[in-house]
Amino acid sequence: xxFCSHCGHTVRFAIPDGDDRPRYLCDExxxxxxxxxxxxxxxxxxxxxxxxxxxxxxxxxxGFWTLPAGFMENAxxxxxxxxxxxxxxxxxEVSIHGLYTLINLPHINQVYMIFRADLAGGFCAxxxxxxxxxxxxxxxxxxxxxxxxxxxxxxxFYADRGDGHFPLxxxxxxxxxxxxxxGSA
Amino acid sequence: xxFCSHCGHTVRFAIPDGDDRPRYLCDExxxxxxxxxxxxxxxxxxxxxxxxxxxxxxxxxxGFWTLPAGFMENAxxxxxxxxxxxxxxxxxEVSIHGLYTLINLPHINQVYMIFRADLAGGFCAxxxxxxxxxxxxxxxxxxxxxxxxxxxxxxxFYADRGDGHFPLxxxxxxxxxxxxxxGSA
Numbered sequence: 057x058x059f060c061s062h063c064g065h066t067v068r069f070a071i072p073d074g075d076d077r078p079r080y081l082c083d084e085x086x087x088x089x090x091x092x093x094x095x096x097x098x099x100x101x102x103x104x105x106x107x108x109x110x111x112x113x114x115x116x117x118x119g120f121w122t123l124p125a126g127f128m129e130n131a132x133x134x135x136x137x138x139x140x141x142x143x144x145x146x147x148x149e150v151s152i153h154g155l156y157t158l159i160n161l162p163h164i165n166q167v168y169m170i171f172r173a174d175l176a177g178g179f180c181a182x183x184x185x186x187x188x189x190x191x192x193x194x195x196x197x198x199x200x201x202x203x204x205x206x207x208x209x210x211x212x213f214y215a216d217r218g219d220g221h222f223p224l225x226x227x228x229x230x231x232x233x234x235x236x237x238x239g240s241a
Numbered sequence: 242x243x244f245c246s247h248c249g250h251t252v253r254f255a256i257p258d259g260d261d262r263p264r265y266l267c268d269e270x271x272x273x274x275x276x277x278x279x280x281x282x283x284x285x286x287x288x289x290x291x292x293x294x295x296x297x298x299x300x301x302x303x304g305f306w307t308l309p310a311g312f313m314e315n316a317x318x319x320x321x322x323x324x325x326x327x328x329x330x331x332x333x334e335v336s337i338h339g340l341y342t343l344i345n346l347p348h349i350n351q352v353y354m355i356f357r358a359d360l361a362g363g364f365c366a367x368x369x370x371x372x373x374x375x376x377x378x379x380x381x382x383x384x385x386x387x388x389x390x391x392x393x394x395x396x397x398f399y400a401d402r403g404d405g406h407f408p409l410x411x412x413x414x415x416x417x418x419x420x421x422x423x424g425s426a
Contacts, residue, residue: 057246057247058246058247058248058249059244059245059246059247059248059249060244060246061242061243061244061245061246061252061265061274062242062243062244063243063244064243064244064249064251066249067246074368077314080246089246090312091315092279092280092312092313092314092315093280093313093314093315093317094277095277095278095280095352127275127277128277128278128352129262129277129278130276130277130278130347130350131347131348131350132278132347133345133347133413134343134345134352134411135345135411136347154409154411155343155409155411158319158340160318160319160320162315162316162317162318162321163316165315165316167280167313167319183259224339224340224409226319226320226339226340228318
């Protein structure tokens with residue numbers, strides 16, 4: 057951020073009076089530009105014993121497999137965001153069971169929220185997917201998953217599936233976890 | 242938003258190519274300025290049979306009672322945000338049990354996440370609170386609560402406390418709910 061989005065003046069990065077962390081400040085109009093984490097909402101769509109995955113057609117991690125998920129938009133709910141992303145990326149309608157993983161990624165200012173869901177009908181590759189397919193557990197392309205959040209959600213699912221109890225799992229992924237996963241990418 | 246925060250050029254509000262909703266666009270440097278919901282993280286601090294509430298010293302809803310909660314910051318986790326807000330507003334340390342209410346407010350682009358917690362020691366009014374106190378159920382100032390999210394979280398708590406089972410409650414608060422609560426404020 058270089059300029060004030062309200063008045064166009066240059067901003068400076070400093071701690072406002074009464075605050076405890078630096079913000080982008082406009083000395084011209086007085087606006088404090090707060091920046092906050094974004095929610096990535098998505099689903100784990102299940103059909104019988106199989107799970108739906110999408111192969112990404114766009115960066116980052118083009119060509120790798122993911123669960124349908126994306127940035128939550130203004131004016132929608134978390135469930136609406138998860139359902140919309142599933143429709144956009146996999147042309148798939150789902151019925152939502154509940155929030156399944158909540159994963160904080162503080163180094164990139166994201167919070168993942170993945171809902172467990174039942175696939176309600178067909179599917180196809182949306183514009184952001186190269187292909188969409190259903191996988192049995194032994195078919196999951198573990199070495200070709202797009203993000204550590206996706207691997208973690210799938211690991212929880214297969215661990216929980218034995219007794220059919222799917223509690224919410226809250227956890228964090230750090231920069232170090234991400235580096236182990238991606239290399240330095 | 243009137244100006245591009247990257248290059249200072251004026252922005253226009255229009256649907257980008259390949260998108261389906263309007264964004265602030267800079268024709269000079271090509272930046273698309275996405276805007277996304279913010280997370281409000283907080284706790285429901287419990288001490289024996291009592292619940293901790295804070296009376297707000299700042300707008301909005303100055304003078305009304307709330308659970309300690311506030312906007313999640315970049316570079317922290319949801320739990321860290323909830324713990325920090327509790328320390329800032331009530332000078333209180335807590336141990337977190339789990340996510341208790343997740344409430345979408347799509348009309349104001351917020352997602353509330355309140356964690357159930359045990360109060361670990363003392364408390365006092367932080368700079369954003371006029372006073373902080375513990376309440377038995379019959380003492381809760383239902384008509385002087387700051388926000389419908391707070392009332393809803395407390396109602397769930399007292400309904401669940403009977404059998405000691407506190408599942409995650411996901412729900413939405415709409416503009417209509419908010420108007421019933423606040424009047425037209």
